[in-house]
Amino acid sequence: MIYSEHYPPFNFYSNQSPQGISVELLQLMLEQMDAPFGVETIHFVPWPRGYQRTLNVKNSMLFSTYRTPAREELFKWVGPIASSQNGLIIRSDLNRDFSNFADLEDLRVGIIKNDIGGILLKELNIPNIHLIPLSNPDKAAKMLEHGRLDAWAYDVNVATDIQRRLGLPSLDYKVGLYLGQPGWLYFAFNPETDDSIIQNFQRPLDQAKKATNAENENLFENILRRFNYRLVE
Known part of the structure; x- marks a missing residue:
């Protein structure tokens, strides 16, 4: 189960479809994985509900989630997606x-x-x-x-x-x-998720960030530009 919330410009629901920087990156990942499902399966719920369900339900995923020392052992992580403040x-x-x-x-x-x-x-x-x-x-x-x-x-x-x-x-x-230094957003998985699943998501994410189109433009950088977003340093 994939959970998210209204957290623009990273993830949000508009015009009857999931949208955002993280959503488009996830779609690229799923395509490279030849997954039998797409971003239309994302469940948009209030953050507290998605957070608790991801903690308690094996193989569930929540995004976009700040990775911090306090959360490190609560989830398994795929990323990073982008930085913010x-x-x-x-x-x-x-x-x-x-x-x-x-x-x-x-x-x-x-x-x-x-x-x-x-x-x-x-x-x-x-x-x-x-x-x-x-x-x-x-x-x-x-x-x-x-x-x-x-x-x-x-x-x-x-x-x-x-x-x-x-x-x-x-x-x-x-x-x-x-509040502190800029942090990085990730896809957070239930801690009991098998490591092979984490690797199956991390590998296409790394590939998606390097992928280019026919004009040799970086696809991830194009996504950031489309949402008028600059990574926070």
Whole structure:
């Protein structure tokens, strides 16, 4: 079973079909594997549900998933897909200076359950910060807009895409503070998945990233350009 969520530009469902950087890369992989199924079999579910099912169901896969030391033994990994960056998204009119993590005390911060943004914040052990677990990022974006949150911990590129889709003006928001260094997104598999299956996915991913078209253009770089995305360094 393949699970994903609405996490643009990496994976999302639009015009009755799965789309995104990770989705197109997965399609290239499945084609090279001569798999009897394609990306149309992806189940788009809320992140907490997909996360738990992938932890508990053998041979299941979840993407796009940040690979971190805390998650290392929870899954088996195929990747990387792409790099990105997590941060605290705040309203531009929030009269608050963020020079270090101690400045986050007393903030109401929206986090998505089992999402890396919330995990990174919890690891900082900031006193008196109010972490508010939510089931989906759309709700976090709307609560931030209406002043029910002071900040939202999330992938900054994905947050921008979600806010744009919801019609929220980009100039109304900014990144108050970045959460650590840029990280890498992967396809995460249930830990009991046979290593041969992991290899069967890793090999075509490596090949897909090197593949070129008739014009000798790199297919993966073309995918990134199509979604107007630059890898975060």
